[in-house]
Amino acid sequence: MLSISAIIPWFRTDCIILQLYVNRSMDRDQISEDLKTIIEPYVIEKEKLQTLGDEVDLINDLQINSAHIVDIVLDIEEKYDIMIEDDAINRMNTIGESISIIHEKVGES
């Protein structure tokens, strides 16, 4: 028969996993909100910011001048106190990819 002391560690582990999952998803939502604020000055058609799905492409959909992608990256670096390298900027084509890179870098720091 399983004693209560044997159940507790299992229960705790589940709680921690659940907690990690909640934190992770909250982080992505928070990053998504922050990102919207950061890119806003560089988007001419502001109504496009209303529906900002992960698949939205910064250059092709939001028509951000490619040189302004650099300004956005510098703003992101300052906001999160992280360093984004050349290979990472080349992978930041969509909103979803940008959130993933920020999430990854914030996790490393």
Added chain:
Amino acid sequence: MRSSEIIAKLPYKKPFLFVDELTAISESGVTGHYTYQEEEFFYAGHFPGQPITPGVILTETMAQIGLVSLGIFLISGDNKDTRVNPIFSSCQVDFLNAVYPGEKVTVNSSKIYFRFGKLKCEVVMTKNNDQVTVCKGQLSGMLIPKN
């Protein structure tokens, strides 16, 4: 790298080269000058009988000295064969005084950042031995190395 070596690498030729000499250049900025000749092509139309250097030409001069020359210096290092394609991406310039045919202007550019191939600078143009500010603002561009 010397002034003449950088000017030789600029992709412009007359009548669209607006750099005579670079007097100082470093990782943090550049100073150079240009004298607008009486016979520059644009004076005939801007304006007939009342020649004034166009604001776009002043901006171009700021960009050629302040962004492209500095960019070539930053990107080349010791490699004498480096050639770049400059792409002007944005500028915000305020014009304070006019420049007339025959006047010499000095451009002073301070680097704000150079990251991911984008150079952004704070640039000021003066005349009459720095006594008069002609225009000032922020300019940026991308430098794409050419093979």
